[in-house]
Amino acid sequence: MNFLNITSARKAYRTPEGGFIHALDDVSLNVRNNEFLTLLGPSGCGKTTLLKCIAGFEDIDSGNISLEDQSLKGVPAHRRPFNTVFQNYALFPHLNISDNVGYGLDVARVPKKERADRVEEAMELVGLKGFGKREPNQLSGGQQQRVALARSLVLKPRVLLLDEPLSALDRKMRENMQIELKNLQNSVGITFVFVTHDQEEALAMSDRIAVVANGKVQQLATPTEIYDEPANAFVANFVGTSNIFTGKVVEQNGKNLKIETANERQVLATSDHFNLGDQVQVILRPEHMKLSPDGNEISECCIEGTVEASIFVGSEMHLHVNVGKGRTAIVHHRHNRGDEGERIEVGTDVKLYYSPNAAHLIELVED
């Protein structure tokens, strides 16, 4: 049985100019029970629209959303067994914390004793025991966030929808909340559908990530698959940094391929899916390229170039290397303490070594 299933969902908005924006363009997605699924994409990609359609705040134009094979068509938001944690928390300013948390129980007319117990339990779960009598505006952003979580979790929803809940927090707080949210999801055993535009957040927390762009799901996979085997150039660029070279397979020796790139360099790669003469894109992550061979790389497996810029970011040195015909490759060079002496100057000619296994090949699509 499917858990939360979205099939061929479409949703278009009319723009003031009279055109249409396809916020959801044939989206199909199967959310598994008890998983932490993240909808990741740039702003305006349709991820929040999808969340609103699941919550029932908006209707899809066509397609279907179902929970355990029961269609949710026509079911209003207040009858769906889903709860949402909003981006701005949306705590009721006229109610104190325990009344905020108990709101859903009050409208459901849960008996007093049970209400009190469940509110207490939820507040403890998010670490806000004893805050019940305070007002929302007396709490910090992180604490308000927890209240919003408790308010939703107290109702034991089938799915918890989170709309960029951490974006308003500062960096340190955000990292703490990431860990806490993930632990919370494990302990309560509720399916989380989490919306974010922050790829690090998505990679850190999710069981699976759906990368969304232009109203379409670009790739649905585990964080490691998304990072190591991006389905297309968009995913490769949006999740992490990628060096993408367009080229043609000019030599094939079993799995070992040689690709002649448009900037007149040769790249080695291994792949089962491509043959001699195929047009491909080669994706090389900046951290997989090194300035000197360390044994795994074979000596011919290198790209020559000239350093155009070097940026020190603390743990690494980011080098922008001109690899011919104006193409720039980005290399993350590990920084060790006391490396100052071997700082790489702009204008230095370098060789970038990589392992053929690190190069990921995708089909070249004309767009």
Added chain:
Amino acid sequence: MSSADTILKRKRRTLVLLLAPFSIMLSVFFLIPLGIMMVYSFLEPGLYGGVEWNWYPYNYGRIIGWPLNDFEEFEPIYLKIFLNSLQIALMTVICTFLLSYPAAFWVSRMKGAKKNFALFLITLPFFANLLVRIYAWLLLLRPTGFFNTVLQSAGLIMEPLDLLFNNFAVIIGMVYILTPFMFLPIYANVEKLDYSLVRASQDLGANPLQTFRRVILPLTAPGILGGSIIVFIPALGNFIVPSFLGGSKVQMTGNLIERSFLQSRDWPFGAALALLIMASVVILVVIQLNRQAKAEARGVS
């Protein structure tokens, strides 16, 4: 003296200077006359107008029922008029609220130029003279007026309805004049209502009625209370509307005050009436301010 003290002193002097014009105006034209009225309301009315400087609490006595037995009698008509005024003012508050509340939501959801135009329309009646506007209602409501003519020619009624010179006519006039005063505070409140709270309420399982009762109503209550007071006060003391649309049949305390001062020349009695109205209004405002202070402590304004 430290420089911080000097700065503080200079700041205080600026503040005093800035507040002076308003304070002077308020005391000369409001507080002093109010004091005079208070004093007069406890003085004996002179036979030919003016006052005798004798302690005389019976101006209030005549109204609330403890008269000077041998001279003035307690006349329940004053209390009746006062209660009728209260009733008309309350009805006015309720009617302007019922008109303004949905309209405020409607206008707040409009966009740009359309919204500004709607707000302009609401303040448009202020551009015409008050008397002209009330007189227009006289023409509309009278037996040979617009409504009766239309209803009669449509065959819905045989004889003209009594639309004029009753509470109904007075309330219509009041509502017509005072609706903008109810609308604007409610609108200001509704405008900044955070719709994500409405969504949150739905999301937590509240049906539309529950959402209205538990979220929208409490969050717009300050605007409703503010508007109610701004409408209630002028409605309670109004004498122009009842004298036009109420004729001799509907008397409000405002008419009574006007008559005491201008026709009977019984200033102490008029002053007593005016202060009683003021007292009832002050009680209401104090209640409102209390509630607002509590709401503000919670971060709702």
